[in-house]
Amino acid sequence: MTTGPKLRLDSSLAPGVLAVALFVIMATIVLNTGFSPEMEGFEGVDSITAEIGYAMFDLEALQSTEGSIPDTEAFLAAFLLIAVALDAALDASLVLAKREEEGEPVAALASRGTGSDGAGSAASGVAGSDRSAATDGGHEGSTVDADRADDPGGESR
Amino acid sequence: MTYDLIAFALFAFVTLASALGVVLLRDPWHSALMLGVTLLSVAVYYVMLAAEFVAMMQILVYVGGVLILITFAVMLTQREETDEVDEVAQT
Amino acid sequence: MTVPIEYYVLLSMALFCIGLFGILTRRNALMFLMSVELMLNAANINLIAFAFYHGNLTGQVFALFTMALAAAEVAVGLGIILVLYRNFRDVDVTVPTTMRW
Numbered sequence: 358m359t360t361g362p363k364l365r366l367d368s369s370l371a372p373g374v375l376a377v378a379l380f381v382i383m384a385t386i387v388l389n390t391g392f393s394p395e396m397e398g399f400e401g402v403d404s405i406t407a408e409i410g411y412a413m414f415d416l417e418a419l420q421s422t423e424g425s426i427p428d429t430e431a432f433l434a435a436f437l438l439i440a441v442a443l444d445a446a447l448d449a450s451l452v453l454a455k456r457e458e459e460g461e462p463v464a465a466l467a468s469r470g471t472g473s474d475g476a477g478s479a480a481s482g483v484a485g486s487d488r489s490a491a492t493d494g495g496h497e498g499s500t501v502d503a504d505r506a507d508d509p510g511g512e513s514r
Numbered sequence: 515m516t517y518d519l520i521a522f523a524l525f526a527f528v529t530l531a532s533a534l535g536v537v538l539l540r541d542p543w544h545s546a547l548m549l550g551v552t553l554l555s556v557a558v559y560y561v562m563l564a565a566e567f568v569a570m571m572q573i574l575v576y577v578g579g580v581l582i583l584i585t586f587a588v589m590l591t592q593r594e595e596t597d598e599v600d601e602v603a604q605t
Numbered sequence: 606m607t608v609p610i611e612y613y614v615l616l617s618m619a620l621f622c623i624g625l626f627g628i629l630t631r632r633n634a635l636m637f638l639m640s641v642e643l644m645l646n647a648a649n650i651n652l653i654a655f656a657f658y659h660g661n662l663t664g665q666v667f668a669l670f671t672m673a674l675a676a677a678e679v680a681v682g683l684g685i686i687l688v689l690y691r692n693f694r695d696v697d698v699t700v701p702t703t704m705r706w
Binding site: 526529533536546549563565571576579588 | 607608612613616619623624626627630631633635636638639640642643646649650653654656657668669672673675676679683686687690696
């Protein structure tokens with residue numbers, strides 16, 4: 358079912374007025390600020406990307422001292438902080454993706470469907486306990502349920 | 515000389531119109547598409563401002579990463595809200 | 606090269622105000638994330654424009670850092686939104702009121 362794009366243009370008068378008022382205030386401030394009409398630009402710089410890299414990794418010996426850009430500050434500590442923050446974001450999203458199933462945590466990266474799929478056709482009754490031990494994080498009931506080939510992963514995924 | 519200004523005005527129109535589309539469209543999926551248009555047109559300003567590396571990173575990180583994540587979330591959470599939440603969200 | 610910096614600043618402020626309007630009006634949590642992306646892009650346009658205006662590369666490096674932080678923020682935010690949808694079957698931000706007080 359495809360629907361055309363529809364605008365919603367109702368019941369947002371006060372935030373609209375507030376946003377426009379904020380824009381008018383900031384525009385007034387900017388238009389009353391005297392910027393010099395010409396931009397300095399990056400004249401005489403060989404490679405802006407290389408200069409960004411030198412500044413980001415604190416390679417002072419390679420930074421160009423002549424040319425139009427002055428010495429850029431060193432950003433190695435900020436770079437490492439951002440790297441640690443990205444690691445923390447990865448861990449946080451993994452923790453958020455983990456769900457609890459009847460008091461037992463099921464990790465997001467656990468593989469449940471393939472293990473029971475391969476063993477499902479081999480035997481039916483005896484290998485049940487083995488399969489529940491082999492699957493990651495699955496418990497007994499869901500493994501027996503996953504014995505049928507049409508329901509490999511459980512319904513809550 | 516004036517070509518820069520014309521190009522800037524054109525892409526400013528594209529950016530602002532698609533940003534208004536992001537906040538005004540009713541379907542979150544359409545909003546995600548409009549967000550992609552906005553992010554791509556923002557990359558054009560970076561090229562005009564001699565920041566080619568930042569423009570490439572904008573396209574790679576935002577359009578290639580953030581927009582794909584948002585698309586995943588829109589598709590994962592859109593099962594039953596297309597009928598119900600629309601009425602709720604209008605109020 | 607000859608576009609004055611006022612135009613860039615006006616454009617970024619318009620983008621910021623559109624994002625603010627989106628945050629104030631929408632109740633879908635996904636729309637919150639998209640509006641926050643708009644506002645972060647407005648800040649990035651300002652950083653790059655002033656980097657070019659002053660002929661200094663610090664603004665460009667800072668814009669790269671802002672992009673990395675925006676990616677991290679979107680990853681965590683989407684995780685939170687998916688948990689919200691799993692617990693409440695909805696992404697409306699006014700539904701989860703159990704953590705109030």
